Amino acid sequence: MPELPEVEVTRMSFADRIAGASILAVRMGKPLRWPLGCDAADLVGRTVKAVRRRGKYLLLELDQGVLLIHLGMSGRLVFATNLPAAGVHDHFELSTSRGVLRLRDPRRFGAVVFTPSLDSALAAKLLGRLGVEPLSAAFDARAFHQQLKKRQVAIKQVLLAGDIVVGVGNIYASEALFMAGIRPTISARRLSLARAARLHGAIREVLSRAIERGGSTLKDFSNAAGEDGHFQLEAMVYGREGLECRVCHASIKCLRQGQRSTFFCPRCQKC
């Protein structure tokens, strides 16, 4: 479900409210992708200092250690002072002095992992190979182009891999490539500096805009305050197979790359 915009919107929807809260109880449901990595009871008494984000991970910084939270495909967080009883898909819950943080994740591809520090081997394993943050100043068009030149797979798949630039998932990869006028199937190394720079700008623009719009709610996303996103309403290609391109009126096409759907306009994205 969540790509960078949804994760960031989720973060912003509860970071200030949970900051300073002390953990009163921890409840676990079915296993998630990885084990918690500590005894749940050991979290009790610790304080949530801040909530940050790295790629699609949320980092719940405690006074001692960090909880890494990943929403996988179907995860979402809720933070509220009053929540209904936990359901079958609620697999992690922190009761704090400021409210309850609950992870609902039907498919359980998500994860909550404790690490004593971001320097640990575990943190390195999960975060160490992540690419640059696309909305930071460190995301540089020339460096991006240099990296792309090393890859011969399709540009769409390079974006999804997340080891050059993080946070671009299946929706925003299609959207950014449309905005940049680039065919998703072109080999990454065949992009000129000018076109790589265009894609660099498009990624930043699409992700920023999606954050402004509260993310994309395709079916079940909502932020930790329960609010839906609206970016899906202005998607140019994602989920629009057979519909008219909003720019040139050609019919939007769908193909599969690495078992994921890719949407593009055959006229606006010629190569």
Add this chain to the structure above:
DNA sequence: CACGGATCCTGATGGC
């Protein structure tokens, strides 16, 4: 090492 594919899991949807 770069790449393609299988894989984890549940729910929604569409065809017959």
Add this chain to the structure above:
DNA sequence: TGCCATCAGGATCCGT
């Protein structure tokens, strides 16, 4: 209506 196949916002792991 039921049954089965397919697909879904992610990312790791394994074999070649």
